[in-house]
Amino acid sequence: MTRRRLFIPVLLGFPFSAWAADVPVLNAADTAWMLTSSALVLFMTLPGLALFYGGLVRTKNVLSVLMQCFAITAVVSIAWVVLAYSLAFGDGGNNNAWLGGVNKALMATIGVNTLKGTIPETVFVMFQMTFAIITPALVVGGFAERMKFSAMLLFSVLWLFVVYVPICHWVWGNGWLQKMNILDFAGGTVVHINAGVAALVAALVLGQRRGFPQTPMPPHNLTMTMAGAGMLWVGWFGFNAGSAVSAGGSAGMAMLVTHIGAATGAIVWSFCEWVRFKKPSVLGAVTGMVAGLGTITPASGYVGPMGALIIGALAGAACFFATQFVKRVLRIDDSLDVFSVHGVGGALGTLCAGVFAGVLGGVGYAQGMTMGKQVWVQLAGIGATLVWSGGVTWGLLKIVDAILGLRVTAEQETEGLDTVLHNETGYNL
Amino acid sequence: MTRRRLFIPVLLGFPFSAWAADVPVLNAADTAWMLTSSALVLFMTLPGLALFYGGLVRTKNVLSVLMQCFAITAVVSIAWVVLAYSLAFGDGGNNNAWLGGVNKALMATIGVNTLKGTIPETVFVMFQMTFAIITPALVVGGFAERMKFSAMLLFSVLWLFVVYVPICHWVWGNGWLQKMNILDFAGGTVVHINAGVAALVAALVLGQRRGFPQTPMPPHNLTMTMAGAGMLWVGWFGFNAGSAVSAGGSAGMAMLVTHIGAATGAIVWSFCEWVRFKKPSVLGAVTGMVAGLGTITPASGYVGPMGALIIGALAGAACFFATQFVKRVLRIDDSLDVFSVHGVGGALGTLCAGVFAGVLGGVGYAQGMTMGKQVWVQLAGIGATLVWSGGVTWGLLKIVDAILGLRVTAEQETEGLDTVLHNETGYNL
Amino acid sequence: MTRRRLFIPVLLGFPFSAWAADVPVLNAADTAWMLTSSALVLFMTLPGLALFYGGLVRTKNVLSVLMQCFAITAVVSIAWVVLAYSLAFGDGGNNNAWLGGVNKALMATIGVNTLKGTIPETVFVMFQMTFAIITPALVVGGFAERMKFSAMLLFSVLWLFVVYVPICHWVWGNGWLQKMNILDFAGGTVVHINAGVAALVAALVLGQRRGFPQTPMPPHNLTMTMAGAGMLWVGWFGFNAGSAVSAGGSAGMAMLVTHIGAATGAIVWSFCEWVRFKKPSVLGAVTGMVAGLGTITPASGYVGPMGALIIGALAGAACFFATQFVKRVLRIDDSLDVFSVHGVGGALGTLCAGVFAGVLGGVGYAQGMTMGKQVWVQLAGIGATLVWSGGVTWGLLKIVDAILGLRVTAEQETEGLDTVLHNETGYNL
Amino acid sequence: MRLVIAVIKPYKLEDVRAALSEIGVQGMTVTEVKGFGRQKGHTELYRGAEYVVDFLPKVKIEIAVEAAQVERVIETITRAAHTGKIGDGKIFVCPLEHVVRVRTGETGKDAL
Amino acid sequence: MRLVIAVIKPYKLEDVRAALSEIGVQGMTVTEVKGFGRQKGHTELYRGAEYVVDFLPKVKIEIAVEAAQVERVIETITRAAHTGKIGDGKIFVCPLEHVVRVRTGETGKDAL
Amino acid sequence: MRLVIAVIKPYKLEDVRAALSEIGVQGMTVTEVKGFGRQKGHTELYRGAEYVVDFLPKVKIEIAVEAAQVERVIETITRAAHTGKIGDGKIFVCPLEHVVRVRTGETGKDAL
Ligand SMILES: Nc1ncnc2c1ncn2[C@@H]1O[C@H](COP(=O)(O)OP(=O)(O)O)[C@@H](O)[C@H]1O
Ligand SMILES: Nc1ncnc2c1ncn2[C@@H]1O[C@H](COP(=O)(O)OP(=O)(O)O)[C@@H](O)[C@H]1O
């Protein structure tokens, strides 16, 4: 019994084995790991992502970026508890293919002893909340240094409900994509493609920062970015290994392949830089790491170490060239390259999950699936996310623009958002 | 056996099931979570609180604040192992209502296999130690930028033994307040009111910093403060969810309500700023977060998500106005607003624990208690802490002043404590 | 049964009880703790050590140090998965006393359900990988601010295979030292002596930085160093308590003694400074902490709290005087004092493990060992590490020098490695 | 010779530098300064404690030129740094007796 | 016109600025500098490596004024910056030939 | 009196200060500046975005001296700051009408 309870989820590669559903029993070890994972994923956003992003902007805007990450964390958390969780993971009845229900709004029916699989549902709520937080926070990179704080807040909340929640439900809430057996272990579609596309659309709708690309806008503090990068790497273990929702072999393998993806991504990106620009840079290395992590994310519960090596390598190269292309050829001011790294990486990884689940020590496919079929399902998931996230994000931005206006004035942008929007300055050294 | 050992504590949802008490058996899952929690709470102080505080002072004093947090950590740790733990959690015999005994001094009788409930006592010693560390570290905010290092050290050690240890024993060491069934899950009285009051008294005894309030003393590095704030938020999961001393539903709910408290506190404080000063600030948001966390702390194991929403909201508003009042009206230089945030928040939270344990999905009261009775007990705890902490802190400061002198000279204060006390400067950029 | 499985490892104080080897069963609680520990130890390097070291160098070289730590992490990770792990922990057949085999190269035979003791082998691979990462990263302190990036990379990879892997195998991979029952719980020989000696040799081979010791080279950002120090302290719990490879009493005691070592080390070093230089410094306190941690590391699974007090105190004093001696008397530019702190501390701790395992609440010796015999074994381990690490490191540096050249030009060193090697600058404030 | 000292808005530095290069100014020395004048500063608020920041970030450019060039240099800077908004800055001209190039020991106009 | 250059202790800046405003000085330019003089610096120690820091943080104030005002300005600064302790600083006065206000092109005293 | 303004390479500051002390220069004021001139800057690359940094870090030293001393001071600085490589820097000399020591009110050469 014990063994089955522990290994079934592992073999199937997703959280709740049928068995556990029948006879829900709390597993304290799984709970311990999920409590830890939730802390790790929140750590990715605060202070991880905040520092990673904050270091990349100019001094006069550093607080505005930290504030955006922080405010999104606070506001999304409340929205999640009040309604979003229920819409994502509640029972949607007949429409469940598309959206969950309101039965769990305000955490109704969730008590101290309510279980979800082998862990308390409160922990599952927390864990999933941290994903709902970091996704809109990633989008910040697309409109950094020029968006109004009020507009950013309104947009992020709307986006959570209209973009994140549905896609999350489709893939993890027993929605239509999950029914098609899509393989997205920790959020290639839900988190990375989603955030990447939204950031690209935001960059296009808001337009370039004043002076882009002529004026140099070098990162104001790469040591801060590096500190954030380290935290992202560590926190990502909770993100991916936590997505096993149990403390067993699946979590272990997920952690290992995640780490391999990060390392390979960093190495390959640095290698590309070394060849192309003669010198490897710190920013390049950490960006390659994020690319590797974003790419391995959807595959992390399905592939083996060798698959991870290949995925990480592809990620480093693909995201490197995507960044060059968007920045230098298309001249789109996706300020912190969210699309090139997370969008491209997330799509690549979702595709690779379909392939490498079947080879090089992958866990294999669900009954009746073949690599061919699986790849089609993966493409469906990628396509659906691209279309929904791209289209709806565009619409939301237009609405918010009509209501509040998206962008600060030219003078304000020149003076810097920190003093203009928050009456503060980052440094008084 | 296995199943019972693993699941009973869990099902009952609190630390030591009667059963476990009779036949103490190690629960590896609880142990795993408590090891993690201990790491998380230490992380709150180093580097969390150190950075949070360090960023708020002026450049010339940043190292002095980091040093105070660090030195307190080191010195309190040794004091804890040598004697303080025993006085707090040892057996005080007939006087046990007031103070523990010396039977566990020098960790006597504590071996590799000694258990406390379902975890090794060594882990319990560590976990409680991290609380004993952060409490005096919080007090630093009251006398920052002007206190002698030697005086700070002596004061902190005395304070640990004469103020922290007794109160800790009363509430958690089977002292008189625990016997009265006070509800203080993770330290509203022991940690927050206690630190807040001590900081206020220290601010009054030492007096204002030179030039306060005319001279501007803006935070020298808000990015550092934000980094610390993120670490505090994450670490607080260990603080509150760890206080369940088990990896089950109680820990899960504690983590969820803790998070809700932090988010609501941040939102409400920012809202107050937005209305009152036209702009929300980063410092305001993170301060509201700390207020929410400090306030939910005593209630975190007893209330439900909706209760947490209300508690967090009250915290944000109450602490915001308290800060304005102490700073602008009373003109007390509680330099980093420890009293307004932790003192007021801790008291508010301790009171709310008594109320919301009984409603909105709270876990209810101990046998024979009603909301009315419970509120009285809570008030008794708040009052006792206010009086003891306030009075004894005042006395200790007078004693230390007589022995070493509390304050650096005017010249030294002008030059800055880093070079004067530590022969170092924070930045050589 | 259960009890035996849980406590045998504890009593013997090392990972795999014979019993567990016979009937391997996954223990989810141990797994949860080891997943967490792996994250904690990676956190020590990124961002912990990177920030700790980065803050100590001059502004113009800060990125080069961050890059070295980061690149080592990435490259060692891949090398570990591809071959190094297998050579360290694989089966070396007849030569197993000296080196492992290639049977686990490319993670062959390691699947989702493969166990190592009570945890998935993937987790064991990850945990050990983090040790293989931080060891060469520590060496960076010896050649900081003057080494070519390419040479650093080549050297680190060669060093991993030729120096780290063998010593790791001797001590933990059933090699000759383990067969002699050497007591090295978490890496006094494998990690600290090893890194310390290598750094010293590197400092000698590369020579002093230009202008050393006349020109002042003060740390450019001690707040960064302090932040890193806090992360090291916290992460070290994973390093030492994780080395129990189970979530039980052994891990608990390891965490407690580790913490005591850190605190005492910091206090004693500060005390020495106070007496010797009239003022205690932040850098001194954190260096003493690292000294205490490095010293307690090999002993952490064997000694009791009182033993830890003594070990920490010895560490603070010994490393303090060693630093003065190397810097002021020998005038060797071991730039970040790796040898004085890790080398001296590691050797001291390895010796103390042999002594304090037998007294003051130590866990005692393996059958047939006495304190006398044990001390000889410890000395053998120390000596072997000194000789192998010292000699081979010297040879490798000569080889790399011949191939790539070790050092940047004088002009480049004056301009700073960040712009010269990486086309970046740390700060644009 | 003259030492032309211009205090301008930071984000105008690049334009000014370019404009000066065009008219053949070989070199200049730039300092980040804080300016106080008619232009009002901004307010900062920290937990309700209010600070009026009177000093605004400016950039000071020092250019040693031959007397003959002064007019053109002034005219060039004025044009390049001009926004018409308060706070555009000032140009000061001081007499310069002597110039030496450290590298070569050249003096006077050859040193410029 | 004259360019008055004062090097003072940093924490005296606010007093000096206020005092100058009172006597109607409209503007000034401030630079953070490091001063070397009779006042001794402090020592820093890092893991036993000792560094004597000779240079002390000072603030340099540059004020362009009409010749007639110079005396009052000097007298005002001296009073406001005075502590009587070594290191109070110095005031230097250089001739100033020409002033231009970038915004308006005004020159001479109108530009001040 | 004269105000000697030298712009040199940062890592030469210590040598120059020492050399000046030897010839009895009591004090000086130092400012970190960015220099633009013949010496070329370096390139920075961030994710493929390329920035040419024309401005190089330099150090500006201001020394008030008696007219008689000027020659020696110039000669001393030139020697101490010299590397022979492009970018060594420049020395400028301006007339100085008046000096006051804030602490004592002393003026002229006594104030130096
Ligand atoms: N009398 C002065 N002496 C030195 N610098 C001045 C003086 N007046 C103004 N400045 C500098 O010029 C800058 C711009 O002046 P300000 O009066 O704000 O606007 P405007 O240049 O439009 O008159 C100030 O920030 C200050 O740096
Ligand atoms: N000859 C000089 N040239 C330029 N600046 C000087 C000179 N002498 C002193 N200073 C500046 O004045 C400051 C104060 O001078 P110092 O001799 O320390 O004290 P005091 O002003 O009391 O004589 C110095 O730190 C330096 O910045």
Ligand SMILES: Nc1ncnc2c1ncn2[C@@H]1O[C@H](COP(=O)(O)OP(=O)(O)O)[C@@H](O)[C@H]1O
């Ligand atoms: N005309 C000038 N006015 C002011 N400063 C100048 C001028 N020309 C050069 N400088 C300063 O001198 C520094 C060195 O000059 P540069 O032409 O680069 O080399 P060199 O001193 O060998 O001629 C420059 O970085 C700049 O700071």
